[in-house]
Structures are given as structure tokens and as C-alpha cells.
Amino acid sequence: MKSWALVLNNINAIYNGKVIQNIPEDLFIPPEHLRVILEQFEGPLDLLLYLIKKQNIDITDLPILPITEQYMAYISLMEEMHFELAADYLVMASTLTEIKSKLLLPIENEDEEEDDPRANLIKRLLEYQKYKNASEQLDTIPRNFRDFYVVSNAVDTKKNNLVEIPDIQLNQLKHAFLDVLRRAEISSTHNIKSETLSVRERMTSIISLLNKHENIEFSKLFNISEGRLGVVVTFLALLELVKESLVDVIQNQPMSKLYIGKKI
Amino acid sequence: MKYSLKNIIECILLVSDEPLSSSQIIKIISDKKHTKKDIANAINELNNDYQNKAIHICEVASGYRFQAKGGLENYIHKLKDKGSNKFSKAFLETTAIIAYKQPVTRGDIENIRGIAVSTNTIRTLIELEWIKVVGHKDSPGKPELFATTSKFLDYFNKNKLSELPEISDVDSL
Numbered sequence: 171m172k173s174w175a176l177v178l179n180n181i182n183a184i185y186n187g188k189v190i191q192n193i194p195e196d197l198f199i200p201p202e203h204l205r206v207i208l209e210q211f212e213g214p215l216d217l218l219l220y221l222i223k224k225q226n227i228d229i230t231d232l233p234i235l236p237i238t239e240q241y242m243a244y245i246s247l248m249e250e251m252h253f254e255l256a257a258d259y260l261v262m263a264s265t266l267t268e269i270k271s272k273l274l275l276p277i278e279n280e281d282e283e284e285d286d287p288r289a290n291l292i293k294r295l296l297e298y299q300k301y302k303n304a305s306e307q308l309d310t311i312p313r314n315f316r317d318f319y320v321v322s323n324a325v326d327t328k329k330n331n332l333v334e335i336p337d338i339q340l341n342q343l344k345h346a347f348l349d350v351l352r353r354a355e356i357s358s359t360h361n362i363k364s365e366t367l368s369v370r371e372r373m374t375s376i377i378s379l380l381n382k383h384e385n386i387e388f389s390k391l392f393n394i395s396e397g398r399l400g401v402v403v404t405f406l407a408l409l410e411l412v413k414e415s416l417v418d419v420i421q422n423q424p425m426s427k428l429y430i431g432k433k434i
Numbered sequence: 435m436k437y438s439l440k441n442i443i444e445c446i447l448l449v450s451d452e453p454l455s456s457s458q459i460i461k462i463i464s465d466k467k468h469t470k471k472d473i474a475n476a477i478n479e480l481n482n483d484y485q486n487k488a489i490h491i492c493e494v495a496s497g498y499r500f501q502a503k504g505g506l507e508n509y510i511h512k513l514k515d516k517g518s519n520k521f522s523k524a525f526l527e528t529t530a531i532i533a534y535k536q537p538v539t540r541g542d543i544e545n546i547r548g549i550a551v552s553t554n555t556i557r558t559l560i561e562l563e564w565i566k567v568v569g570h571k572d573s574p575g576k577p578e579l580f581a582t583t584s585k586f587l588d589y590f591n592k593n594k595l596s597e598l599p600e601i602s603d604v605d606s607l
Contacts, residue, residue, distance in 0.1 A: 210523075212523050212524055212527060212547065212549065213547050213548045213549025214548050214549065215547065215548035215549075216547075216548075228606070229606055230606065257550075258548060258549040258550060262548065294545075294546075294548065296603070296604045296605070297546055297604075298546055298547065298548060299604045300601060300602075300603060300604045301527060301530050301531050301534065301535075301546055301547075301601075302527060303601060303604065304530040304531075304533075304534050304599075304601040305523070305526035305527040305529065305530035305531075306526070307530075307598075307599040307601065308526055308529060308530045308533065308590075308598070308599075309521065309526055310599075311590045311591075311592075311598070311599065312590065312591055313589055313590050313591070314588075314589050314590075314591070317591075318492075318501055318502065318504070318591055319501060319502035319506065319507075319510050320499055320500070320501050320502075321448070321489050321499070321500035321501055321502055
């Protein structure tokens with residue numbers, strides 16, 4: 171619980187417009203609210219900078235011990251809150267501990283001027299502060315749709331919202347339409363009419379044709395104008411004739427034309 | 435009817451979705467006679483004509499575009515609700531590092547910020563076309579090098595990177 175106290179001392183709570191420096195001990199702060207405060211840090215360097223500024227510490231003479239203690243307090247608080255602790259925070263914790271331990275070790279060789287172990291951390295902190303300032307400045311630069319407004323629809327047009335208009339030829343459209351018509355025809359309901367063409371009748375007409383010509387090319391038997399039904403009837407008639415051994419189907423070689431001949 | 439250079443420029447700037455540079459304008463007009471200076475003069479004349487109007491032509495990194503003059507915010511915001519125009523700190527810091535330290539790798543950004551850069555931030559920046567990959571660093575993993583684009587400058591109404599506010603080294607806090 172010690173960690174809590176440390177942390178709370180560093181937070182300026184504002185309640186009804188008044189800054190509350192000393193938080194009453196019995197004050198219950200819902201965990202979600204503290205989480206909001208903790209989430210405001212943009213990483214370990216940001217947290218460190220916050221701690222340093224809070225303490226009015228001269229960064230060039232960074233007192234590692236108090237800073238490390240406070241840093242650890244925050245981290246343990248974050249853990250207590252089941253805050254998903256980024257590994258970067260732990261790396262910083264170990265860096266701080268390492269610096270502290272180096273500071274404690276006696277310098278063996280006085281001549282060998284060793285760098286201040288804090289130097290690198292201070293450099294990083296200052297570098298981060300530089301870009302933090304830059305980002306704050308960036309935020310104040312006039313920007314589109316906050317401080318000025320571009321005339322034209324450019325602002326709203328996102329590339330991926332643009333629908334590419336496909337290039338269609340007029341006859342492609344025609345084909346598509348015919349295709350739809352054909353499908354509509356297939357799915358349309360059929361009125362059953364009495365059979366206008368009978369297979370038997372067609373068988374007879376084929377035989378009579380064959381009486382006139384010795385043989386007839388297969389395709390010539392079909393009369394396209396009779397439509398699909400007529401074609402089917404003719405085909406069935408042919409099959410029937412073949413089955414009854416009344417006609418011969420002749421083909422000279424594979425894939426060549428079929429001829430229908432009269433059975434001799 | 436024959437239109438003057440001024441009229442043509444006015445029209446194409448209004449119709450265009452993006453800012454147009456003077457060389458783009460010359461290309462569109464496809465008349466070699468006109469120089470960049472002619473274009474600049476025509477735009478000056480146009481802005482004179484627009485003196486008493488609510489819009490005018492501004493020059494940004496990608497070229498010229500029409501912008502609303504100040505004082506119309508209330509009306510425009512009622513027209514288009516663009517939601518919040520706030521950027522997160524993470525987003526701003528990442529953008530600032532890329533803008534001021536470009537070309538940078540993701541690792542460089544992480545070193546400065548001391549925390550992992552979220553993939554989302556980079557993705558958003560690339561989708562906004564504010565940054566682009568300009569190459570790969572010759573170090574292990576060949577990381578991508580990011581730099582800002584002219585769209586980024588357009589957004590902030592700037593012509594050049596050097597027009598961004600200067601930043602100085604920080605010596606103390």
C-alpha cells in the first residue's frame with residue numbers, strides 16, 4: 171500500500187474545479203479512474219519525464235534513487251491494476267536499477283575517466299522531450315478541417331471509396347440481357363399442351379424420307395424451326411428407329427459426319 | 435467561346451480533387467507558351483477577383499487549391515460532421531519524429547519514444563498518405579525507411595518541410 175500513497179501524492183486530482191493535493195485516506199478511487207491517469211503516459215520515458223518535472227529535479231544531475239523508487243511505485247501500481255504492462259516499462263526499470271548499481275560501485279581506476287552511467291538515460295530523456303515538444307507544436311499548426319477548409323470534394327473522397335466504373339461494350343450488355351432472358355425462360359412455368367408432334371409420326375416421316383434418299387446426313391433430319399421440342403422428338407424417333415432396327419447409323423471415321431441409312 | 439488562361443485555371447482548380455501544381459496546369463492546358471510565371475500571375479489575378487468572396491486560392495506542397503477563408507467554420511461544420519479532429523499523443527509523437535527526423539526506421543522511432551510503435555499508427559499514416567516508404571536501411575533486417583509526403587504538408591497548409599515550426603535541442607526540462 172506504500173506504493174499507492176507515493177503515487178497519489180504526485181497526482182493533482184481536480185474535483186469540482188478545485189485542485190485536491192491531499193487525497194483523503196478513506197477516499198475510494200474506482201480502479202478505472204486511476205487507469206485513465208496511467209494510460210496517459212506514452213511509455214516509460216514519458217513517465218520518467220513526468221516524475222522528474224513533478225519533483226523539479228535538475229535533469230543534468232538526475233538523482234537516480236528517488237526517481238527509481240517512484241518509477242517502481244508506478245509500475246507496481248500498474249501491475250496491481252492488472253494493467254497490461256508493456257515490456258518497455260520493465261526494461262526501463264532494469265535500466266534504472268543498473269544505473270544505480272553502477273553508481274554504487276567504486277571506480278577502480280581513477281585515471282580512467284568513466285562516463286557517468288546516467289549520461290545515456292539523460293540523453294534519451296532530452297531527445298524524447300525534444301520530439302514531445304515537436305509533436306505538441308505539430309498539434310498547433312493549422313490543419314485541414316480544423317483551422318482551414320479546402321474547397322472541393324477532395325477532403326471527403328477516399329481512394330478506396332471510389333468505385334471503378336467497368337468498361338462495358340454495348341453488345342456485352344445485350345448478351346447479358348439475353349442470358350437473363352434465357353434463364354427466365356428455363357425457370358418459367360410451362361403450360362402443358364397436348365403433344366403436337368408425336369414420336370411415331372416423326373418415325374414415319376423419317377422412313378418416308380429415307381425411301382426417297384438412300385441416306386441422309388444426321389443433321390439434315392432436324393428442322394430447327396420446330397424448336398427444341400421438335401429436335402427432341404426427331405431425336406427420340408431416330409433412337410426408336412435404331413432400336414427397332416429400321417435404320418442404320420453410318421459413320422465413316424470417328425468424329426466425321428453421321429449418316430442415317432435405310433436398313434437393307 | 436475562347437476562355438482566358440485565368441478562367442481555365444479557375445475551372446480546373448475547382449473541379450480537381452487534388453491540388454494542382456503549375457507544371458500540372460501547364461500540362462493540362464497543353465500550351466507550351468505559358469510559363470510557370472504566367473500561371474502564378476493568373477492565380478494572383480484570380481485571388482484579386484476573389485477578394486470579396488469567401489474562398490481563395492492557396493499554394494501548398496502539392497500545388498494550388500481553393501480554400502475557404504476564415505470565419506466560416508460554423509457553417510462548414512454544420513454541413514459536414516467530420517468527427518473529432520484530435521490526434522492521440524502517440525500518433526502526434528510518431529508523426530513528429532518522422533517529420534523532423536526523416537528518413538527514419540520504426541526502430542528509430544521506438545528508440546526515441548522508448549516504447550513499441552503500434553502497427554496501427556504506421557498503417558494509419560500510410561493510409562492517409564502522410565508517410566511513405568522511401569527505402570530500406572542497410573542494416574540487419576533491412577528495415578523500411580519512412581518519410582513524409584507532400585500530402586502531409588498539404589494537410590497542414592505548408593509548402594515545404596522547412597515551414598514546419600523549428601525545433602531546438604532540449605538542454606533542461
